[in-house]
Amino acid sequence: MKRSEKEGLSLFPRLLIALMGIVVLISGMLTAVFYIYNKRALAKHTTENVMQQFETISYHFRYELRDALIKDLQLIASNPILDDYIMSTEFDREVSARSVERFFLESLKYSKNYDGISYADFTGKEVIRTDWSGRVKVYRDFSRRQLFMRLRAGQAGSIEVDSPVVDRYGTIQFSAGIHKVDSDIGKFGGVVIVDHSLKDFVSYLDRIRIFEENPIWLFTPEGTVLKQPAEPAAFFDPRASLDSGFHKAPLLVTKDGNMVVYQDLFINPDRPLLRLVVSLPSFLLSQDLQKVLRFFLIVSILSLVAISIIAYYLAGYLSRPIIELARAASRLAEGDLSTRVKGTSTGETQMLIDSFNRMSEDLEKTTVSKDYVDNIIRSMMDTLIVVSPDRTIILVNDAACRLLGYDEEELTGLPFDAILEADPQKSISVIDEVLSKGFIGNSERVYRARNGQRVHVLFSASVMSDRHTEAQRVVCVAQDITDRKRDEEKLKAFSDELQEINEDLKSFSYIVSHDLRAPLVNIRGFSDELIFSIREIGPLLEKYLDGFPPAERQKFSEVLNKDIPEALQFIGSSVSRMDDLINAILKLSRAGRRKLNPEPLNVQALIRHIVNSLTHQIESRKITVTAEGLPDVIADRTSMEQVFGNLLDNAIKYLEPGRAGEIEITAEQNKEEVVFHVRDNGRGMAAEDIPKAFEIFRRVGPQDVPGEGMGLAFVKTQIRLHGGRIWCMSEPGKGTMFSFTLPQTGETREVS
8 A cells, every 4th residue: 555545645635635724614604704793884885975965066066056056147247238228218228239149158157057147137037038049039938837936036136046947958957046136226127037047066966986886866846857777787666765954964874775865056045946866776785795705715716726736836836926027028118118026035145036126116117207297397387398408409398389380390400599599688697597596487588489480488597407417408487478568558558547547636626616616707707797886876876766666666675776686686696506515525625635654553543633623512402422442553644644633524514403412432353454433313314325326526415404415425535545445334314433544554545
């Protein structure tokens, strides 16, 4: 009998059988442990994955659709072209309508999701309608649609949407509108309607895959199905799991192993537009777990097979790394720089493998880095030209070729001076200047294109040296600033024109002071002369009236002593009024031209001085004036005295009779500015009258106090010259608060 038969199995087969048994036992235990302890973890991972997908969809809807739509509606509604149409007369209405139509058609070009833009007047009748085909003459009546009713009941600028519908072409769309105010009367003037297609959004949803399926549903707020899964494997009707509430955040519902996640998407925060639902059947949810279990079973089987054949490879253990190394060297020689020796060994063989892998990795990094840099150079928007020290072009990028109109082969080898104009103010070439200084930054130069065109560029260059600091190349980068130069020229032309207009406005005050005042002086002088003459001739005429009948004598006396003096008195008061208005205009004009002298001001002391000058009016009307904790500012003292004086004078003059007057001056400040408030409890004014109060010669409310309507216009001019702004809040019967700002730095606007 042979030794193997006598002694049974040798140690190697026994060890092989033992290893196979251990592998089977461990694989089974790991499979059971994985299934028991990781089922919940997989469910949690699936839930997080679905919720993350919801966040992605919600982000896409919010920034790609909702925010863009709201911004476009606001821009369209605020355009002056639409205001001109609303305020136009019947004679101009058709011309204005064409302008609005052109504006709508231009707006359609900025979003392929807009099917049409229209405008309906305050009655709900559509009067302007456009779509991608142009002007549409078939108008709709929105007066009974909920969208129009909600917009009409809303505030200025409020936005409302209709529920989505599926049109005859199968496209989901909805209408969104914005409340438009007639700026002429300050009331509701109509609505701007945008017909929005959801084709791109639905296409985006169709591309989403969860477990390699598209289990996404879309519903209207009323529950109508707009989109459902096309694959039977992902079809699970979620409607039984949905409620009727408004859910702005994703809501998870699990039932019988199935998962339903839904969220309401909205344009208007008060009303849902769409309900997005992901419904996952239980068999889809268990796919990952089943795959892992199959993987473990396959690994176990393969382990058994591997252990069974491992003995057959023991003999080749030492030779296999050498063979793999030889094969890797052949692949590397053929140009496969990603090749690596994946085998392991011991001793000198392992050292050889490690050295080969490091060499291959370093070679790949060097080659990839060069390609990476070349790609960056080719994709640069600015021009890049590399020049040798002898001024010869040796490298250009695509941007340089496009700008100058050359091919790369044509530019390479040309002298750099052939494309760059010399600076007449410098005696050396730009390359010599760079070589001497080391670099040039943001210098305006001019390139010459192939067709002779001069191209203005912002030019920078630096020297590329070797490790011995010897100049090897000059790298030149330039940015095309042709458009900027053209804009600068336009801006200068506008500035010159504005300066000319300002000079014309300056001369207006001199025209007022001379040409308007001279006739007034004559009228006043001759009026006084007539009064004096009547007083002298009156007693003389009385002597000759005795022969007249009493009635005629009485009539003559009334004309001479009453009617004529009264008419001359009216002429004199009108002349005085006109003179006051001219003086007010001159005062306002001089204020706009006066050079301010900013200085540190103690505002608390300034207010105290002004209040002391108004003591008689304040005490006679029993007014309480409060001004505490006011900060110091840097401003023109005279201007501030006039500003606070005018505001306090107005507050005193327009207090409510019969009510104790209260005037309060407060302030607040931040890093940029100081804000002052002058509040009173006077008669107040209506909201629509507030803008008129700052206009020249405009007075609001009852005209029972003296004034020319120039005070607030003068105050506004002074605040503007200080670089600040002024506004007002008022309520009839309760009082008024004027607020204005002054910069912390004390900088003023230059008077031109």
